[in-house]
Amino acid sequence: MIARGNAGRCPRLLPLEAPFGGAVARRPDTSVLTHRTATLAPSDHATAFSEVYAQNHAVVHAYLRARVLDASDAEDLCQEVFYRGYRSFDQYDRQRDVRFWLIGIARNALREHVRRVRRRKEVGWTELCLELEETVAADSPYEDFIVHLPTCTGSLGDSARSALNWHYMAAMKLDEIAQRLARTLGAVKVLLVRARQALKRCIESRMKGSLP
Numbered sequence: 001m002i003a004r005g006n007a008g009r010c011p012r013l014l015p016l017e018a019p020f021g022g023a024v025a026r027r028p029d030t031s032v033l034t035h036r037t038a039t040l041a042p043s044d045h046a047t048a049f050s051e052v053y054a055q056n057h058a059v060v061h062a063y064l065r066a067r068v069l070d071a072s073d074a075e076d077l078c079q080e081v082f083y084r085g086y087r088s089f090d091q092y093d094r095q096r097d098v099r100f101w102l103i104g105i106a107r108n109a110l111r112e113h114v115r116r117v118r119r120r121k122e123v124g125w126t127e128l129c130l131e132l133e134e135t136v137a138a139d140s141p142y143e144d145f146i147v148h149l150p151t152c153t154g155s156l157g158d159s160a161r162s163a164l165n166w167h168y169m170a171a172m173k174l175d176e177i178a179q180r181l182a183r184t185l186g187a188v189k190v191l192l193v194r195a196r197q198a199l200k201r202c203i204e205s206r207m208k209g210s211l212p
Contacts, residue, residue, distance in 0.1 A: 049089050052098055053082055060102050066146045067110055067129040077113060081106045107133070124168035131196070136203050145203045152202035159183075160195035167192060 060081055065074040084105050085092075092101055110130060114123045129146065136145045153161055159181055166172040166180070178188045 045089050046086075049086050052085070052089075052102075056099055056102055057082070059099060060106055063103055063106055063144065064110070066144070067126050068113070068123075069125055073113070077106070077109050081109050084109070124171050128164070128168045128196075132200060132203065135200050136207070145207060148203045148206045149199070152199050152206070155202060156195055156198060160191055160198070163188060163191050164195050 057078070061074060061078045064077045064081070065071065068074050068077065081102060085102055092098070107130070110126055114126050114130070117123050132145065153164070156164070163177055163181065166177050167174070174188050174192075175185055178185045181188065181191075183191070
């Protein structure tokens with residue numbers, strides 16, 4: 001699933017206490033192919049990968065920016081993705097869509113990012129995005145499910161939407177969420193599970209075109 005259209009723009013993701021909005025991808029920094037690969041001998045593959053970088057930087061950056069809260073984290077991750085791509089470009093299967101390949105590298109980089117900063121509340125949103133991405137089925141590989149999140153989260157009840165924001169955006173503990181919602185801990189766990197399931201169903205329906 002890959003961002004299309006306004007690839008450099010990150011939507012307001014959650015209607016309630018949305019973390020950010022309107023971030024625009026930066027102009028490609030071609031120095032990533034020089035200062036991080038200075039020890040590698042120039043080759044035809046370097047020239048070919050420069051074209052891949054120029055053509056796909058905005059898409060990869062938008063994919064990452066929509067999944068992390070800090071713009072500098074997105075930029076660092078984007079450079080890491082293309083550095084890894086450059087190093088493994090000789091092994092890349094030219095029969096595959098290069099964007100699928102790059103987004104796969106980006107997804108792995110995000111997972112590592114979450115593990116590295118597990119104690120930071122900023123990665124909660126990334127975890128939710130990765131979780132949804134693993135379950136949402138897309139008919140079009142070039143459609144990013146995140147564009148449907150504002151509408152789908154808006155369709156949730158107030159309690160479910162608040163619980164998602166508190167859990168994933170504010171890194172609030174479940175017992176504190178239960179206290180705020182005047183519910184039992186078990187009820188909050190069920191609420192979050194059902195909220196994620198509702199998001200998944202809504203997103204899949206919109207990606208398949210069955211909803212306006």
